[in-house]
Amino acid sequence: xxxxxxxxxxxxxxxxxxxxxxxxxxxxxxxxxxxxxxxxxxxxxxxxxxxxxxxxxxxxxxxxxxxxxxxxxxxxxxxxxxxxxxxxxxxxxxxxxxxxxxxxxxxxxxxxxxxxxxxxxx
Amino acid sequence: xxxxxxxxxxxxxxxxxxxxxxxxxxxxxxxxxxxxxxxxxxxxxxxxxxxxxxxxxxxxxxxxxxxxxxxxxxxxxxxxxxxxxxxxxxxxxxxxxxxxxxxxxxxxxxxxxxxxxxxxxxxxxxxxxxxxxxxxxxxxxxxxxxxxxxxxxxxxxxxxxxxxxxxxx
Amino acid sequence: xxxxxxxxxxxxxxxxxxxxxxxxxxxxxxxxxxxxxxxxxxxxxxxxxxxxxxxxxxxxxxxxxxxxxxxxxxxxxxxxxxxxxxxxxxxxxxxxxxxxxxxxxxxxxxxxxxxxxxxxxxxxxxxxxxxxxxxxxxxxxxxxxxxxxxxxxxxxxxxxxxxxxxxxxxxxxxxxxxxxxxxxxxxxxxxxxxxxxxxxxxxxxxxxxxxxxxxxxxxxxxxxxxxxxxxxxxxxxxxxxxxxxxxxxxxxxxxxxxxxxxxxxxxxxxxxxxxxxxxxxxxxxxxxxxxxxxxxxxxxxxxxxxxxxxxxxxxxxxxxxxxxxxxxxxxxxxxxxxxxxxxxxxxxxxxxxxxxxxxxxxxxxxxxxxxxxxxxxxxxxxxxxxxxxxxxxxxxxxxxxxxxxxxxxxxxxxxxxxxxxxxxxxxxxxxxxxxxxxxxxxxxxxxxxxxxxxxxxxxxxxxxxxxxxxxxxxxxxxxxxxxxxxxxxxxxxxxxxxxxxxxxxxxxxxxxxxxxxxxxxxxxxxxxxxxxxxxxxxxxxxxxxxxxxxxxxxxxxxxxxxxxxxxxxxxxxxxxxxxxxxxxxxxxxxxxxxxxxxxxxxxxxxxxxxxxxxxxxxxxxxxxxxxxxxxxxxxxxxxxxxxxx
Numbered sequence: 001x002x003x004x005x006x007x008x009x010x011x012x013x014x015x016x017x018x019x020x021x022x023x024x025x026x027x028x029x030x031x032x033x034x035x036x037x038x039x040x041x042x043x044x045x046x047x048x049x050x051x052x053x054x055x056x057x058x059x060x061x062x063x064x065x066x067x068x069x070x071x072x073x074x075x076x077x078x079x080x081x082x083x084x085x086x087x088x089x090x091x092x093x094x095x096x097x098x099x100x101x102x103x104x105x106x107x108x109x110x111x112x113x114x115x116x117x118x119x120x121x122x
Numbered sequence: 123x124x125x126x127x128x129x130x131x132x133x134x135x136x137x138x139x140x141x142x143x144x145x146x147x148x149x150x151x152x153x154x155x156x157x158x159x160x161x162x163x164x165x166x167x168x169x170x171x172x173x174x175x176x177x178x179x180x181x182x183x184x185x186x187x188x189x190x191x192x193x194x195x196x197x198x199x200x201x202x203x204x205x206x207x208x209x210x211x212x213x214x215x216x217x218x219x220x221x222x223x224x225x226x227x228x229x230x231x232x233x234x235x236x237x238x239x240x241x242x243x244x245x246x247x248x249x250x251x252x253x254x255x256x257x258x259x260x261x262x263x264x265x266x267x268x269x270x271x272x273x274x275x276x277x278x279x280x281x282x283x284x285x286x287x288x289x290x291x
Numbered sequence: 292x293x294x295x296x297x298x299x300x301x302x303x304x305x306x307x308x309x310x311x312x313x314x315x316x317x318x319x320x321x322x323x324x325x326x327x328x329x330x331x332x333x334x335x336x337x338x339x340x341x342x343x344x345x346x347x348x349x350x351x352x353x354x355x356x357x358x359x360x361x362x363x364x365x366x367x368x369x370x371x372x373x374x375x376x377x378x379x380x381x382x383x384x385x386x387x388x389x390x391x392x393x394x395x396x397x398x399x400x401x402x403x404x405x406x407x408x409x410x411x412x413x414x415x416x417x418x419x420x421x422x423x424x425x426x427x428x429x430x431x432x433x434x435x436x437x438x439x440x441x442x443x444x445x446x447x448x449x450x451x452x453x454x455x456x457x458x459x460x461x462x463x464x465x466x467x468x469x470x471x472x473x474x475x476x477x478x479x480x481x482x483x484x485x486x487x488x489x490x491x492x493x494x495x496x497x498x499x500x501x502x503x504x505x506x507x508x509x510x511x512x513x514x515x516x517x518x519x520x521x522x523x524x525x526x527x528x529x530x531x532x533x534x535x536x537x538x539x540x541x542x543x544x545x546x547x548x549x550x551x552x553x554x555x556x557x558x559x560x561x562x563x564x565x566x567x568x569x570x571x572x573x574x575x576x577x578x579x580x581x582x583x584x585x586x587x588x589x590x591x592x593x594x595x596x597x598x599x600x601x602x603x604x605x606x607x608x609x610x611x612x613x614x615x616x617x618x619x620x621x622x623x624x625x626x627x628x629x630x631x632x633x634x635x636x637x638x639x640x641x642x643x644x645x646x647x648x649x650x651x652x653x654x655x656x657x658x659x660x661x662x663x664x665x666x667x668x669x670x671x672x673x674x675x676x677x678x679x680x681x682x683x684x685x686x687x688x689x690x691x692x693x694x695x696x697x698x699x700x701x702x703x704x705x706x707x708x709x710x711x712x713x714x715x716x717x718x719x720x721x722x723x724x725x726x727x728x729x730x731x732x733x734x735x736x737x738x739x740x741x742x743x744x745x746x747x748x749x750x751x752x753x754x755x756x757x758x759x760x761x762x763x764x765x766x767x768x769x770x771x772x773x774x775x776x777x778x779x780x781x782x783x784x785x786x787x788x789x790x791x792x793x794x795x796x797x798x799x800x801x802x803x804x805x806x807x808x809x810x811x812x813x814x815x816x817x818x819x820x821x822x823x824x825x826x827x828x829x830x831x832x833x834x835x836x837x838x839x840x841x842x843x844x845x846x847x848x849x850x851x852x853x854x855x856x857x858x859x860x861x862x863x864x865x866x867x868x869x870x871x872x873x874x875x876x877x878x879x880x881x882x883x884x885x886x887x888x889x890x891x892x893x894x895x896x897x898x899x900x901x902x903x904x905x906x907x908x909x910x911x912x913x914x915x916x917x918x919x920x921x922x923x924x925x926x927x928x929x930x931x932x933x934x935x936x
Contacts, residue, residue, distance in 0.1 A: 049443075069442070075477050078443030100443030101502035119502070121448055163911040164805060166850035167897045175894075175903055175911040180565055182888040182903040182911050217891050276892060 003120055004028040008038035008052035008064065009082070018051060021109040022116060035059025039067050042074055049120045050079040051103075054090060062090075062097050069098035078119040082107075133233045134256065136265055139206060139223040142194045146247070147232070147256065147265040148208060154218065155207040156226055159199075171275060176220055178207055185220040191271060192247065199224045210268040212276055219272060232256030232265070301346040305391050308335040312384055316377050323372040332380070333359065333366045339387060351390045354402055358383045361409045376412040379405065426457070426490050428514040434467075434482035436506045441477045444503055450483070452499040457489030465583075486514070553646065556607050563596075563603045564886035568905050570596040571884065575907035597884070604645070611689045611698070612640025614649050618660055622685060625664045632671050632682040633664050639689035644696055648788060651768055652698070655761040659700045659784055660685060662758070667704035667782055677779070679703070695812075698786040707734055707776040715742060734774035738762035769901055771867070771918055797885050797914065799906070800863060801878040803852025806912045808885055808904055809874070813865045813917040817879055820860040834862060834873050842924040843873035849899070849923075865917045872924030874915075887914060899923075 005027050007018045012033075019029040030047070032038040036059040038052060050068065054061035061081055068074045078100040083090050091102060103115050136147035155178065162174040162185055174185030185205065189196050202225040209218050233256075251274075253267045312335040319328045336359040343352035358380060364370040383405050389397045431453075435446060453459055464482040468474070487496070493511065500509060570592055577589030615637045622635040644652075668674075668683035675681050686701040709730070716722040716736045728736075736742060740759040758772075765772050769789050776782035789795070789812075797808035798817075818836060833840040841864060847856055857877040864873045885904035890897070901916035 075441050076443060076445075078445070095506075098442050118448065118452065119443065119445065121445070121451075161910045163903075163913065165894055165897060165900065165913060166805075166852070167899055168894055172893045175913070177905050177909055177911050180568065180905065182890070182905065184891045184893045186893075212892055215892060217893070219891070219893070272893070 002026060002028045003048040004030060004046055005116065005120075006030050006032065006038060006041055006047045006050045006052075008032045008035065008050065008056070008061070010034055010053065010056045014053065014082075017109070018112065021112050022051075025113045025116065026122065027116070027120075035061060035064030035067075038064050042068055042071060045073045047074070047077060049077060049116065050074075051082075051116075052079065053082045054094065062093055065094060065097040065099050080115060080119060133231050134254070134265060135229065135231050136256070136263075137206065137229050138227040138258070138263060139204075140225040140227060141192075141223060142189060142197065143224075144194070145227070145258075145261070145263050147258075147263050148206065148268060149253070149265060150229055152208045152210050152268055153206060154209050157205045157207065157220075159203050159205060169275065169278065172219075174220075176205065178218070178220065181218065183207060183218050183220050185222065186272070186275075187222055188271075189222075191275065202226075208268055210272055212269065212272045217272070219268075221268075230258060232258065232263075297346050298348075301342055301348065302391060304342065305339050305351075305387075308339050309384055309388055311335050312339075313381065316381050316384070319372050320374060320377055329362075329366050329372065333362050336362055343391075348391060350394060350397070351387060354383075354390060354406075355387055357406050358387070358409065361413055364413060370413045373412065376409075379408045379412045383409065426488050429487045429489065429493075429496060430510075430512055430514050431485045431487065431496065432464075432482065432508075432510040433485075433500070434464075434508040435479045435503055437478045437480075439503055439507070440479045444479075446479060446481070446483070449499055450485070453485055453487055453496070456491050456495060456499075457487055459488075460486040482508075551606075556603075556646070559603055560607065563600050566596050567600055567884055567886055568907075571907040572909070600884075607645050607647075608643035609646045609649055610640060611642050611644050611649060611696075612637070614653060614656070615640050615687055615689070617653075618656070618687060621657060621660060622664060625661065629665060630670060631664060631668055633668055634682055634684055635660075636684060636686045637688070638686070642689035642691060642696060644689075644788070648696075648768060651764065652786075652788075655764045655786070656687075656698070656700065658761050660687075663700060663702040663704065663782070667702035667706075669705060696788045698788065699783055701781060701783045703781040706778040706780055706782055707737070707774070709733065709778070712737060731773065731775065734776060735772075737774070738772065795885055795887060795914075797883050797904075798863065799880040799883040799912065800861075800874075800876040801880060802846040802850055802876050803854035805850065805852060806880065806906065806910070807846075807876075808883055808912050808914045809863055809865060810914065810917060811882070813867065815864045815866050815871065818862050818864070818873075820862045820875055822858060825856070825860065836862070836864065836873065841871055841873045843875055844920060844924045845875040847875070847877070849920075865921065867918040867921040870921050872921045874920065885912075885914065 005022055007015055007022070007029050008031075009015050009018070010033050015031050015033070019031065022029050030041060032041050034056045035052075038050070039059065041047070042050065050065075052061045052064060056064075059067075065079055065081070068077075068079060079098065080101050080103060081094045081099050082105050083094070083102050084105050094102065101115065101119055103112060134147075135150045137150050137153050138145055138147050140146075157176075157178065160176050162176055165173050165175055165184075171188070171190040172184050172186045174187070176183050176185050187196075188194075199222065204223050204226045205220045206223050206226065207218060207220045209216055211217070247264050247266065251267055251271050253265045255262050255264050257263075312332055315328045315331040315335070319325065319332065322328060336355055340352050340355040340359050343349075343355060361370075361376075362380065365372050365376070370376070386397065386402060386405055390402075435444060440446070450459075450461055453461075462484045464484060465480075467482065468480045474480070489496070493513075496511060497504065497509075500507060573589050574593060577586045580586070619635050619637075622633055625631075626633040663685045664683075668685070669677070671681035674683060684701075684703045686699070688701070689696065689698045691697075712733055713722065716733070717724045719739075719742060721736055721739055721742070722728070738758040738761065740757070742757055742759065762772055765786055765788070771787045773785040773787065774782065775785070796811040798811055798814055800807055800809060820834075824834070832842055834843045835841075843862060845856075846852075847854065854877075860875050860877055861879045862873040862875050863879065864871055866872075883904075883906070887902040887904060889902050890900060894900070898919040899916055900913045902914045903911050904914055906912050
């Protein structure tokens with residue numbers, strides 16, 4: 001069975017790139033444009049991994065991560081956030097909120113696949 | 123053909139077994155072990171006389187029921203039942219086979235003087251399966267030619283050992 | 292040929308050199324320390340550059356100069372022939388070719404980019420491809436934070452990443468696991484100790500734990516810096532052949548090899564076999580106990596026994612080129628004797644087989660080659676008259692495919708005569724007259740005993756020695772023979788052989804009171820047979836499995852087990868070649884690695900079984916001969932007369 005990844009980002013181009021890359025890598029991808037949408041989708045269940053930007057309107061990434069970790073259906077689900085090189089303190093905050101790992105922007109397609117395989121398996 | 127006359131020159135050390143009340147002898151040079159009965163796996167499609175397999179110290183060995191070879195009744199064996207593991211040449215190749223015995227009596231030496239030609243009548247075994255006959259405790263006991271018995275079994279089997287197809291459902 | 296145009300001469304010379312360069316680079320990937328290969332590559336580059344300058348190929352010379360300089364560093368030992376370097380040089384080689392053949396399409400930017408990559412590859416501290424000398428042993432002890440799993444970290448994936456770095460021993464530390472009442476299933480209570488052998492640097496190991504490095508406990512120490520790790524002997528399911536000539540030892544380029552008496556390897560194999568049996572008994576006992584320590588040890592021993600099995604099987608592998616080599620002389624002599632012109636071409640000589648298999652293949656292969664030269668290929672005059680080259684070709688190829696070795700004997704002769712075979716088969720009573728069989732099946736008939744269409748008996752093929760001898764020899768090796776042929780074009784005889792004689796993976800099933808093992812490699816799938824399907828399929832010979840019709844056999848009936856069927860039977864769908872059959876059994880018990888014991892002469896004719904094995908409880912189980920059962924299932928209600936077994 002294919003694993004399902006929830007991709008959360010307010011940038012439509014990032015969402016598209018992620019969907020293309022991970023879809024081609026054998027995963028199913030569902031999308032959300034902000035933290036609140038992401039949370040709602042996660043509540044519906046069936047998510048095996050979450051990939052999220054941090055800087056988003058309505059509900060930002062850190063807050064969403066915190067709320068996701070309260071959901072029983074997200075226990076054990078890897079949450080990867082996108083971060084820029086310089087934002088070291090964001091990493092701390094995101095991990096404290098319950099994130100599993102990160103990808104540094106800008107990233108290539110194979111880097112994305114690499115991280116996903118690392119935390120999720122094939 | 124049995125080589126009666128030549129055997130008269132020497133004595134034979136044999137193992138005496140009982141099968142359905144009859145005594146028979148096997149040359150000890152062929153005997154490898156004597157076992158208590160062990161679980162037997164049936165081989166579907168094998169000729170009934172050799173339709174079992176047993177585990178002898180990690181080796182898979184066929185188990186023969188000589189009662190079927192000699193047309194004997196097949197009453198259940200009692201607590202004295204044993205399996206005698208022998209190694210005999212079958213078509214020239216040394217082969218390990220187990221044979222069932224209702225009882226294993228003794229190892230004894232049949233003295234040269236007591237080894238005689240097979241009387242043509244009065245014996246329940248096929249003459250060609252007998253190496254020679256010896257006297258023991260006043261009775262005749264036949265020394266069976268295991269190699270020939272199994273070679274004959276093998277010859278019979280060829281062309282007949284197809285697993286019978288199921289006749290419809 | 293054209294001595295007049297120096298540029299043309301250069302082009303040809305360069306083409307040869309580029310080919311040499313490419314071969315050397317490809318070989319270098321597998322033997323990065325091979326000085327000969329490095330020198331060959333360097334010399335090729337050097338000459339291309341030098342001659343290029345002389346004959347006016349300035350762009351080529353200039354570009355190649357840089358590549359040569361870079362490679363010179365490798366030659367001097369200042370840089371390693373890493374996979375990325377080799378890749379760049381291969382790309383550079385393509386660029387050189389472009390510069391020579393189509394200088395106008397060559398892009399400056401591409402050339403510059405390549406040279407940059409070249410520099411980068413030289414500078415990169417990447418390890419050389421599979422150089423065992425730089426392997427280092429590490430010991431890691433790590434404990435993840437309690438909530439790591441809940442936060443999405445999967446320790447098993449981390450362990451897999453470690454395994455990808457090199458051979459690992461992983462031992463779990465259960466000491467911090469609380470009693471059941473206090474156990475939080477989402478918490479990570481287990482720590483691990485891992486011994487890892489890798490050529491990767493420390494940073495690569497730490498990289499595995501990138502996301503949790505800050506919160507976890509990690510002790511990472513080098514155990515030894517000595518290049519002590521021997522390269523493991525080739526495993527039986529390797530798919531990449533070693534690029535060495537056929538008569539080279541199968542060991543790696545760096546470690547040596549020793550001669551071992553064949554009998555000693557046989558003993559070793561027997562002992563390993565006994566160990567595997569004993570281990571499976573231990574597994575049974577461990578399964579029945581609640582003693583955790585016994586269970587752990589049993590698992591450990593199982594792992595070790597299987598590794599030992601694989602290593603031992605690997606030690607018995609020998610390249611088939613040893614055997615093939617003998618046949619050149621055979622074909623040469625045969626050709627002379629029969630007045631034909633035949634060459635023998637070989638392929639796949641590096642394909643490895645168990646050594647006993649190779650010995651037992653010699654006779655059947657000799658026989659098949661004789662047949663090919665004698666009956667398959669016509670005289671040079673006949674061939675010329677048919678518009679074929681006078682010289683006939685016999686080919687011997689070997690390759691691995693899945694769990695099998697395929698060995699083919701091909702010839703470009705007349706091919707098998709369908710009509711004659713059909714006629715002979717009908718004469719012999721093997722075929723009802725007028726029966727139409729697909730080619731593959733018709734040709735298979737020539738392997739029946741007593742079948743011989745040769746009008747004359749030559750001194751070579753002998754009287755009455757037919758393909759049935761070959762077939763029996765191959766079946767004794769648990770293999771099979773496929774025959775294909777095209778009239779006027781030639782024939783191909785393919786032997787399918789298992790990789791090893793001694794041990795197979797099987798599925799243990801129960802039919803009635805008896806237990807049987809089905810070789811895993813023959814199994815496609817298992818499905819349930821509900822009571823309704825069972826009833827519905829009475830009187831039919833096919834089962835409907837997800838829409839396709841599969842012929843089936845109720846083993847209960849085939850084996851006359853005399854018992855009532857279980858309520859929920861299973862169908863094990865097996866295949867041999869491209870035919871399938873469903874075997875209905877009462878119960879599927881589980882996987883079973885079995886050491887195969889051959890059946891004695893007294894049972895050799897029972898076609899349904901290929902051997903026997905000893906189960907964990909000491910009883911004997913029979914191993915099913917799938918090919919026989921598949922054929923049985925196919926022909927159950929066709930009106931073929933019973934073939935003599």
